[in-house]
Amino acid sequence: xxxxxxxxxxxxxxxxxxxxxxxxxxxxxxxxxxxxxxxxxxxxxxxxxxxxxxxxxxxxxxxxxxxxxxxxxxxxxxxxxxxxxxxxxxxxxxxxxxxxxxxxxxxxxxxxxxxxxxxxxxxxxxxxxxxxxxxxxxxxxxxxxxxxxxxxxxx
Amino acid sequence: xxxxxxxxxxxxxxxxxxxxxxxxxxxxxxxxxxxxxxxxxxxxxxxxxxxxxxxxxxxxxxxxxxxxxxxxxxxxxxxxxxxxxxxxxxxxxxxxxxxxxxxxxxxxxxxxxxxxxxxxxxxxxxxxxxxxxxxxxxxxxxxxxxxxxxxxxxxxxxxxxxxxxxxxxxxxxxxxxxxxxxxxxxxxxxxxxxxxxxxxxxxxxxxxxxxxxxxxxxxxxxxxxxxxxxxxxxxxxxxxxxxxxxxxxxxxxxxxxxxx
Numbered sequence: 001x002x003x004x005x006x007x008x009x010x011x012x013x014x015x016x017x018x019x020x021x022x023x024x025x026x027x028x029x030x031x032x033x034x035x036x037x038x039x040x041x042x043x044x045x046x047x048x049x050x051x052x053x054x055x056x057x058x059x060x061x062x063x064x065x066x067x068x069x070x071x072x073x074x075x076x077x078x079x080x081x082x083x084x085x086x087x088x089x090x091x092x093x094x095x096x097x098x099x100x101x102x103x104x105x106x107x108x109x110x111x112x113x114x115x116x117x118x119x120x121x122x123x124x125x126x127x128x129x130x131x132x133x134x135x136x137x138x139x140x141x142x143x144x145x146x147x148x149x150x151x152x153x154x155x
Numbered sequence: 156x157x158x159x160x161x162x163x164x165x166x167x168x169x170x171x172x173x174x175x176x177x178x179x180x181x182x183x184x185x186x187x188x189x190x191x192x193x194x195x196x197x198x199x200x201x202x203x204x205x206x207x208x209x210x211x212x213x214x215x216x217x218x219x220x221x222x223x224x225x226x227x228x229x230x231x232x233x234x235x236x237x238x239x240x241x242x243x244x245x246x247x248x249x250x251x252x253x254x255x256x257x258x259x260x261x262x263x264x265x266x267x268x269x270x271x272x273x274x275x276x277x278x279x280x281x282x283x284x285x286x287x288x289x290x291x292x293x294x295x296x297x298x299x300x301x302x303x304x305x306x307x308x309x310x311x312x313x314x315x316x317x318x319x320x321x322x323x324x325x326x327x328x329x330x331x332x333x334x335x336x337x338x339x340x341x342x343x344x345x346x347x348x349x350x351x352x353x354x355x356x357x358x359x360x361x362x363x364x365x366x367x368x369x370x371x372x373x374x375x376x377x378x379x380x381x382x383x384x385x386x387x388x389x390x391x392x393x394x395x396x397x398x399x400x401x402x403x404x405x406x407x408x409x410x411x412x413x414x415x
Contacts, residue, residue, distance in 0.1 A: 006199065006200060006203045007199060009203055009207050010199050010202050010203045010206070010207065013202070013203075013206050013207050013210060013308075013311065014202075014206075014307075014311060016210075016311075016315060017310070017311025017312065017314055017315055018311070018314075019318075020311070020314040020315040020317070020318035020319075021310075021311075021314040021353075021357070023318045023321075024246075024250060024314060024317055024318055024321070024349075024353045024356075025349040025353050026349075027340070027344075028246045028250070028318075028321055028343055028344070028347055028353070029250075029344065029347045029348060029349030029352065029353045030344050030345070030347060030348060030349055056348075104345075109345060109346070
């Protein structure tokens with residue numbers, strides 16, 4: 001085969017391979033959403049129990065992704081989990097906004113739901129969000145249910 | 156009596172020697188493979204021979220594996236009422252395991268054997284000796300470009316395999332069975348991490364590329380210079396490369412995905 005013919009085929013092969021990689025990262029993976037988040041500012045919050053929350057989980061407000069969980073750490077002074085959030089610079093939230101750990105679907109990934117409060121001052125970088133609600137732990141829920149049932153039966 | 160006792164020792168010593176030879180050969184190939192970049196013509200010819208000719212088998216296998224994963228995944232997930240997770244299941248299985256591993260096995264069968272046979276026949280035909288007579292190092296002239304080309308081709312082929320597999324899963328799951336297309340893609344994007352899953356898959360395929368190329372060339376270069384020797388070497392390449400791939404896959408998986 002002629003020189004340029006081989007080069008063309010090899011070039012096509014290499015381009016196809018890289019196209020497949022980009023497809024896997026952008027379309028099948030979450031690279032587009034990881035890159036799509038613009039510059040961020042950080043705020044932290046403490047939770048009693050984060051359940052199965054993982055770093056890079058989404059922070060949603062009204063269902064829209066407004067940030068990601070940057071890091072999770074155990075604070076051995078308060079014995080609570082300290083979660084650092086990276087929030088998109090485009091979005092500002094009142095200082096008294098509250099956080100909830102929610103689950104997408106019945107068995108889906110856990111994410112943080114953010115509900116804006118009524119304060120006129122906005123969250124700034126490094127602020128701490130105090131109003132938090134823990135993840136629902138299924139075992140506790142079942143325990144409460146059984147306890148309630150036993151209470152009804154005793155009446 | 157003493158000879159029978161010494162046999163295992165002799166065998167062990169031979170084994171250690173061949174491990175040492177292999178390690179030296181591997182380092183030499185890596186070093187000369189980098190040096191082969193100065194002669195890109197040779198490398199491009201080998202990429203054409205190794206990569207382009209493997210393309211058809213990799214693409215068709217990827218698509219078929221995607222079909223099967225789509226079907227089997229659907230049957231199993233339907234029991235739990237979570238057919239929407241089909242895209243996630245297909246993609247994770249492909250980018251983490253099946254893509255790199257099956258591609259490497261096919262690659263060992265398709266390209267590894269031809270490398271071994273080619274090098275073995277060159278040795279049997281005394282071409283390698285002739286090169287040495289002309290003060291041309293056969294390892295840097297013949298083996299190194301093939302090594303580099305195989306290492307370059309393997310991750311590209313594995314990525315193509317996985318991508319075609321995802322498309323195959325999509326065709327069966329969404330187009331044929333009727334899983335919701337939006338859920339198929341969004342669950343996939345939610346659960347597949349581009350660095351932890353796709354990136355580690357690429358690392359795996361690079362490691363397998365090194366493995367297959369090294370085994371094929373080492374076995375070919377050390378083949379007995381007879382027709383039977385070349386035939387035996389070709390078989391050895393497939394067996395040794397496949398076992399090495401599967402063993403390494405276990406170790407790599409344990410290292411990569413154990414933390415969470």
